[in-house]
Amino acid sequence: MNVRLPILASALLAASLCVPARAQVDQDAPAPPATDNDPAGAELEPAAPGRVASIVLANDRQAPADYVRDILVLLNLGEGQFARPLMDELAGLQLTDEQRAGLVARVGTAKIHKLARSPELGPEAREFVVACVTAAGAASTSPEKLAAVIEQLGSNDAATRRAGLVGLRAAGEQGVVAALGALAASDDATRQNRLREALVRMTPLANPIVAAALDAPSDDTRRQAAWALGQMDDRPSLPRLAAIAGGPDYDQPLGKAARWSLEKLAGADFSPAAAAPLLEAAIDQSTGGVPARRADNQDAIAVWGWDAEANAPAKTLLPRELAGQVRTARLTSDLWRLNQGDAASNARALAYRLQAEWLQSDGGRVTLPGPAVDDADATTLIAALDLALSEGLTGAAILASDAMGERRDPAVLMSVYAQPTPLAAALTADHPAVRFAALRAVMAINPSSPFPGSSRVAAALMYFASSDGESAAVIAMPKTVDAATFSGRLAGAGIQGLATNVGAQVVCQAVDHPDIEFVVLDMGILRPVLRETLFRVRRQTSTAMLPVVLLAADGQLDHAKQVAREHDRVLTFPRPHSSEDTVSIAAAARAAAPRGMPSADERAEQAAVAAGWIEDLLSEGPSFYNLRGRSDELLAAVNRSSDIASTLPSLALVGTPDSQRTLANLASQDVLPIATRDAAAAAFDKSVQQHGLLLTSQEIVDQYDRYNASEQSDAQTQRVLGAVLDTIESLRDDPVQQGS
Structure with missing residues (x-):
C-alpha cells in the first residue's frame, strides 16, 4: 500500500x-565555454530553484x-x-x-x-x-485569557494546571500579577497553595512581585508569600522575613512560614535576636547604594509595592538610587516594628516612608509599612524633616513640610537655641520643590512673631514670584559669538539662552532666575576657569541641583568626562555643530534633572501663588518680613513675571516712588493688553490714595506729555492715560501728599 x-x-x-x-552532478559538469565578448566566461543567469x-x-x-x-x-x-x-x-x-x-x-x-x-x-x-x-x-495578557489561565491553575486536574502554567509563562509579568492578585482574593487554602506553586515556577521573574505581598493586608497572603520566597531562594527578602519571624508573629502561621524560609535561605536555625542586626546591615547596604535587585539597561529598577485598593501588586520604575530609597523605607519600617518606642527608629521610618510614598505616587495606592504621618507628634515630624534634608530625601521633605502646614502649629518654627528649625532651614534647601513646600507651610502657619530664619521668607517669596513660566538656560563659552549661536539654536526648542563669555557671570545670571533649567559650560571658559565655575554653580542654593553640560573641543572629551565624575548631574558632549545636536544636548540635560523639579507650567503657578502671598503680607502683615524694604526685588520680580496682572496689587501696597513709577509706566505702555493697563492705572490710584503722590515733578510732566501725545490714539488708550492724570490731579495740589 x-x-x-x-x-x-x-x-x-x-x-x-x-x-x-x-x-x-553540478561539480562534474564541464564549465561553459568562454565567449569572444567575455573571455572569463558567460555572465551567470539567476539560479533556478x-x-x-x-x-x-x-x-x-x-x-x-x-x-x-x-x-x-x-x-x-x-x-x-x-x-x-x-x-x-x-x-x-x-x-x-x-x-x-x-x-x-x-x-x-x-x-x-x-x-x-x-x-x-x-x-x-x-x-x-x-x-x-x-x-x-x-x-x-487580555483579561479573558488571564482569567482562564488563573482558573486552570486552580484546577484539581494536573494536566489542566500544566496548561495553565504554560499560559502563565506566556503572559509573563502580567500573568504573575494576575496570579498573585487571585491568590490574595481567594480564601480557599488549596487554591492559594496551587497558585503559590505556579508562582514559584515563575522564578526569577516573579520574585520581586511576590516579595511585595509581604505588605499585603491579609496574613494569609503574607504567609503564602513568605513560603514562596523561601522556595524561590530569594535572598533579597531575607531581612524582611527576619523581621516577620523575629516579631510578634513568631509563633503564628505567618511567623512559622517566614522562619522556614529563613532557615532554608541561611542554612541554619533562626534566632529572633538576629533580626535587628540583619535589618541594620541591610539598611546600611541600601543607603550605601548596593541594589537588592538587578537594574535594566537604563539603570532602572522595577519597584513593586502592594496596592491596597486593588489588592494586587503595583509597579513603579525608578532609577537605582531612588529604588534603594523605597527598599530602605520597608527595612526601616520593619526595624521600627521591632524597636517600638525608639525615637530615632520612629523618625527614620517616617522619613523613608514619606519618601517612598512620594516616589510611588503614580503606582496606585501602594501600602507602605511603618509609622503614619497623621500619627506622628510634632517632635517626630521635625526629626523626620531634619533627616530628609540631611539625606536628600526630596519627597519626604515636601510631605513633612505639608503636614506641618496642615497642622498650623507655630511651635515647629520656634527654636530654643535661636537656630532655624528644619522647616525654616528648608526655605533655603537646594531643591526648589522643597523650598516652595516649606514656604507654603510657613504661609499656612502664619506666625505672629519673628522666628529664627524668618528673614528667609521674603527672599523665597521674591524668588518664586519672579518666574515668567518659560524655560531658560545659561550658556558660557569663551567666545561671545559661540555662546550666542548656541542660545539661538536653543530658541528652536523653546528655551531662552542667556549667553556669557565669563565664568563669574554664570551664577550671577542664574542665582535669582527660577526658570533656569540647566547650565552649559564650555571647557575653555575663563574668569574663573571651568572647575572653579562649576564649583560655584554647585555651591549656590538656586543652582546646586541644576544639570550641567560640559562642552569639549576636539581632544578634550576625556578630560571633560573626568571633571564630570567629580559632580552629580554633569553631562559631557563635543561642541555641537548643528541645531539638531544642540537640541539633543538640551533634551539630555532636561532628562538629567532631579525628580520633582517644577515644570514651566508649575513655575508659573508658583509665581501666581507667591504674588498672592506677597499681596496678603503687604496688606495684612505681619510686618516683620519687611517686604517694603525689598521693593527693588519686588520690582525685579514684576519685570520678569509673565503674569504682570498678578503682581500689580503688591506694587500698589508697597508704596514707594519706584513702585508708583512702575505702575504709571505699565499703564502707559500701548503694547500691553488694555485690561492689564486698566489694572495698572487702578493700582496706581490705590497706591497714591494710601501713600500719597510720590512721583517727581519731571515724572508728572512726562505723564502729561504722554497724554497729549495720545491725541491720535484709540479711545481706550486715551481713557487709561486720562485715569492716571485724574489720580495725579486729585492729590497734586496737596503739599502734604505731593512728592518732590
Whole structure:
C-alpha cells in the first residue's frame, strides 16, 4: 500500500536525498565555454530553484501558517532567496491581530522569530514578526485569557494546571500579577497553595512581585508569600522575613512560614535576636547604594509595592538610587516594628516612608509599612524633616513640610537655641520643590512673631514670584559669538539662552532666575576657569541641583568626562555643530534633572501663588518680613513675571516712588493688553490714595506729555492715560501728599 506523506515531510525527505546528488552532478559538469565578448566566461543567469524548492513553491497555501511552513522549508534548504516572494505575500495579507496571535500560537514563537532573523526575507519580515509577537502578547495578557489561565491553575486536574502554567509563562509579568492578585482574593487554602506553586515556577521573574505581598493586608497572603520566597531562594527578602519571624508573629502561621524560609535561605536555625542586626546591615547596604535587585539597561529598577485598593501588586520604575530609597523605607519600617518606642527608629521610618510614598505616587495606592504621618507628634515630624534634608530625601521633605502646614502649629518654627528649625532651614534647601513646600507651610502657619530664619521668607517669596513660566538656560563659552549661536539654536526648542563669555557671570545670571533649567559650560571658559565655575554653580542654593553640560573641543572629551565624575548631574558632549545636536544636548540635560523639579507650567503657578502671598503680607502683615524694604526685588520680580496682572496689587501696597513709577509706566505702555493697563492705572490710584503722590515733578510732566501725545490714539488708550492724570490731579495740589 502506498502511503502519501504530508507535503512538508516529503519535502524535507527529498531535500536530504536529492540535494547532495545534485551538488555532485553540478561539480562534474564541464564549465561553459568562454565567449569572444567575455573571455572569463558567460555572465551567470539567476539560479533556478532546486527540485524540492520547486515542489514547495508549487504548494497550495490557504492559511498564514501554510506560508510560514513553506518559507521555513526554503530557508532550511538554503534557498531563502525564493522565499522572499512568499514573505511579501504573507505580509500583504492584512491579518487582524487575532489572526496574528493565532499564527504565533499555531507555529510557535521560535519559528516566527526565525523569519525576522533571516536577511533574505527583507525588512518586511521583521515588521511582520513584530506585529505578530505584539498581537500574541496582547492576546496572552487580555483579561479573558488571564482569567482562564488563573482558573486552570486552580484546577484539581494536573494536566489542566500544566496548561495553565504554560499560559502563565506566556503572559509573563502580567500573568504573575494576575496570579498573585487571585491568590490574595481567594480564601480557599488549596487554591492559594496551587497558585503559590505556579508562582514559584515563575522564578526569577516573579520574585520581586511576590516579595511585595509581604505588605499585603491579609496574613494569609503574607504567609503564602513568605513560603514562596523561601522556595524561590530569594535572598533579597531575607531581612524582611527576619523581621516577620523575629516579631510578634513568631509563633503564628505567618511567623512559622517566614522562619522556614529563613532557615532554608541561611542554612541554619533562626534566632529572633538576629533580626535587628540583619535589618541594620541591610539598611546600611541600601543607603550605601548596593541594589537588592538587578537594574535594566537604563539603570532602572522595577519597584513593586502592594496596592491596597486593588489588592494586587503595583509597579513603579525608578532609577537605582531612588529604588534603594523605597527598599530602605520597608527595612526601616520593619526595624521600627521591632524597636517600638525608639525615637530615632520612629523618625527614620517616617522619613523613608514619606519618601517612598512620594516616589510611588503614580503606582496606585501602594501600602507602605511603618509609622503614619497623621500619627506622628510634632517632635517626630521635625526629626523626620531634619533627616530628609540631611539625606536628600526630596519627597519626604515636601510631605513633612505639608503636614506641618496642615497642622498650623507655630511651635515647629520656634527654636530654643535661636537656630532655624528644619522647616525654616528648608526655605533655603537646594531643591526648589522643597523650598516652595516649606514656604507654603510657613504661609499656612502664619506666625505672629519673628522666628529664627524668618528673614528667609521674603527672599523665597521674591524668588518664586519672579518666574515668567518659560524655560531658560545659561550658556558660557569663551567666545561671545559661540555662546550666542548656541542660545539661538536653543530658541528652536523653546528655551531662552542667556549667553556669557565669563565664568563669574554664570551664577550671577542664574542665582535669582527660577526658570533656569540647566547650565552649559564650555571647557575653555575663563574668569574663573571651568572647575572653579562649576564649583560655584554647585555651591549656590538656586543652582546646586541644576544639570550641567560640559562642552569639549576636539581632544578634550576625556578630560571633560573626568571633571564630570567629580559632580552629580554633569553631562559631557563635543561642541555641537548643528541645531539638531544642540537640541539633543538640551533634551539630555532636561532628562538629567532631579525628580520633582517644577515644570514651566508649575513655575508659573508658583509665581501666581507667591504674588498672592506677597499681596496678603503687604496688606495684612505681619510686618516683620519687611517686604517694603525689598521693593527693588519686588520690582525685579514684576519685570520678569509673565503674569504682570498678578503682581500689580503688591506694587500698589508697597508704596514707594519706584513702585508708583512702575505702575504709571505699565499703564502707559500701548503694547500691553488694555485690561492689564486698566489694572495698572487702578493700582496706581490705590497706591497714591494710601501713600500719597510720590512721583517727581519731571515724572508728572512726562505723564502729561504722554497724554497729549495720545491725541491720535484709540479711545481706550486715551481713557487709561486720562485715569492716571485724574489720580495725579486729585492729590497734586496737596503739599502734604505731593512728592518732590
